[in-house]
Amino acid sequence: MTVSAGRSAHPALADAEPAVFWLDDPAAPEPVPALAGPIEADLLVVGAGYSGLWTALRAVERDPSRSVVVLETRDCGHEASGRNGGFVSASLTHGFGNGLARWPGELATLDRLGDDNLRDISDTIQRRGIDCDWEQTGELSVATAPHQLAELEELAVAMGRAGHDVELLDAAAVRQRLDSPTYVGGLADPRGTALVHPARLAWGLRRACLDLGVRIHEHSRVTRLDQDGAGLVAHTSDGSVRAGRVALATNAFPPLLRRLRLMTVPVYDYVLMSEPLSPSQLSAVGWAGREGVGDSANQFHYYRLTRDNRILWGGYDAVYHYGSRIERDLEQSDRTHGLLARHFFETFPQLEGLRFSHRWGGVIDTCTRFAAFFGTAYAGRAAYALGYTGLGVAATRFGADVMLDLLDGEPTQRTELEMVRRRPLPFPPEPARYAGIQLTRWSLNRADRRGGRRNPWLRALDAAGLGFDS
Ligand SMILES: Cc1cc2nc3c(=O)[nH]c(=O)nc-3n(C[C@H](O)[C@H](O)[C@H](O)COP(=O)(O)OP(=O)(O)OC[C@H]3O[C@@H](n4cnc5c(N)ncnc54)[C@H](O)[C@@H]3O)c2cc1C
Numbered sequence: 001m002t003v004s005a006g007r008s009a010h011p012a013l014a015d016a017e018p019a020v021f022w023l024d025d026p027a028a029p030e031p032v033p034a035l036a037g038p039i040e041a042d043l044l045v046v047g048a049g050y051s052g053l054w055t056a057l058r059a060v061e062r063d064p065s066r067s068v069v070v071l072e073t074r075d076c077g078h079e080a081s082g083r084n085g086g087f088v089s090a091s092l093t094h095g096f097g098n099g100l101a102r103w104p105g106e107l108a109t110l111d112r113l114g115d116d117n118l119r120d121i122s123d124t125i126q127r128r129g130i131d132c133d134w135e136q137t138g139e140l141s142v143a144t145a146p147h148q149l150a151e152l153e154e155l156a157v158a159m160g161r162a163g164h165d166v167e168l169l170d171a172a173a174v175r176q177r178l179d180s181p182t183y184v185g186g187l188a189d190p191r192g193t194a195l196v197h198p199a200r201l202a203w204g205l206r207r208a209c210l211d212l213g214v215r216i217h218e219h220s221r222v223t224r225l226d227q228d229g230a231g232l233v234a235h236t237s238d239g240s241v242r243a244g245r246v247a248l249a250t251n252a253f254p255p256l257l258r259r260l261r262l263m264t265v266p267v268y269d270y271v272l273m274s275e276p277l278s279p280s281q282l283s284a285v286g287w288a289g290r291e292g293v294g295d296s297a298n299q300f301h302y303y304r305l306t307r308d309n310r311i312l313w314g315g316y317d318a319v320y321h322y323g324s325r326i327e328r329d330l331e332q333s334d335r336t337h338g339l340l341a342r343h344f345f346e347t348f349p350q351l352e353g354l355r356f357s358h359r360w361g362g363v364i365d366t367c368t369r370f371a372a373f374f375g376t377a378y379a380g381r382a383a384y385a386l387g388y389t390g391l392g393v394a395a396t397r398f399g400a401d402v403m404l405d406l407l408d409g410e411p412t413q414r415t416e417l418e419m420v421r422r423r424p425l426p427f428p429p430e431p432a433r434y435a436g437i438q439l440t441r442w443s444l445n446r447a448d449r450r451g452g453r454r455n456p457w458l459r460a461l462d463a464a465g466l467g468f469d470s
Helices: 051-060 098-101 102-125 146-161 171-177 198-211 279-285 334-347 395-406 432-449 458-463
Strands: 038-046 068-071 087-089 141-142 166-169 185-189 193-195 215-217 224-228 231-235 239-248 265-274 292-295 299-304 310-318 356-366 375-377 382-386
Touching: 038 051, 038 231, 051 068, 051 098, 051 198, 051 239, 051 395, 087 102, 098 102, 098 146, 102 193, 102 198, 102 231, 102 395, 141 146, 141 171, 141 299, 146 185, 166 171, 171 185, 215 265, 239 395, 265 334, 299 334, 334 356, 375 395, 382 395, 432 458
Parallel strands: 038 068, 038 239, 068 215, 141 292, 239 382
Antiparallel strands: 087 193, 141 185, 166 185, 224 231, 231 239, 265 310, 265 356, 292 299, 299 310, 375 382
16 A cells, blocks of 8 residues: 555654554455356345345345355455444434434334344344454444534434433533543433444454355456346456346445446545553543444544554545545545544543554445435346445445345335335536535535534535435
């Protein structure tokens, strides 16, 4: 990986490796061979992040006689699934607030399905012996400005009415859990979130698939999908897979179906990982409950502890590059990493002197409604699930079952959901896409600085049910 010129964008970044902490792990598996020559399968899964791996695993769990092949451009879990914050949220809708705004009539069902999904993930991890630092910590949303606290109060009422066991906290109460002079209050949700080592979860799912007979080929990018009699054929540079059904789990990467090209945009999200905190540094912040934390601005930070008490600190900027560019060099940003480091020490001045060991970035597949959408192509022979935005760690398992339901062609409770049946509006083509996203980011930043007041552009987007988020 190219080392970006200003590794010392902030003094605490001087020794930070430009690499993904989670992937830099002795537990990383040896790659399996690339596809060579033509093969056949009942189901082909394209992409091996959580979405593809859950689809393959659920496919054989649901029907052990089904032959399944997975093709992956790089190594399983190398992209978003191996480099995220590791927040495993029960929400299928990118948070309760987004679900309430878009699907108020079926949010109770979506909440229940989300809870079941989180429990099933935990069960799978246990049953299959996946060593991935699973911690059911819950989540703490913190307010750093009075208008954010007012929004959390409203959210607490709505969540309470919907049966969520949440607790609103004043500044003193939130600082007792985690101490930052920037906090004016918070909302504790002890049940809806777990934390995980994201790459180890992906590798564990990969192992489970291999153990159940799924054939995985890494370094095998699908370049084309064609109809072939009653099935489909996917081509790679050195082989092909003929399959009756195909599940497309390619996230932010260029989709194999033309119709999906405007449905998502790749957005870079950036992360820092600190060195392990000493016992005295840890006691200076508290954090006995080890909750995953998010602040409540439009441009928000998310942070958490790792098993060895490092702090992962990410978010804030969500960067879109003209023409939906995705390149390895874009994973390092002096500007954003430096900004994140500054924000970290503003939040935790008592940790001055702590250094960061790793810095990285990755792409998320943002869609205009922030929650996944689903569909089929080739007369029901191919299905896709995309648009998880920044909350796909758990939701991809739900999406995997939706894709399998759609490919089976039988209606289920999942496929009857409005959220599953309806798709979001697309983004416009360039140059309007870039201009619109930049204007939206500028407006969101301004709203954060002006007590949450949304300008006419954001209000127009809100009225149309459109937006940009990470
Ligand atoms: C920095 C960061 C932090 C995040 N934090 C969180 C978080 O804390 N909690 C949360 O819920 N979500 C988080 N997310 C989002 C979450 O990681 C994703 O929603 C989730 O991993 C999506 O899984 P996926 O399988 O769809 O995508 P990916 O993991 O990107 O997998 C898609 C795979 O498809 C492969 N592929 C693409 N095209 C082809 C092709 N033509 N042929 C073969 N293979 C192909 C890619 O190589 C890739 O491996 C974060 C994302 C990022 C980047």
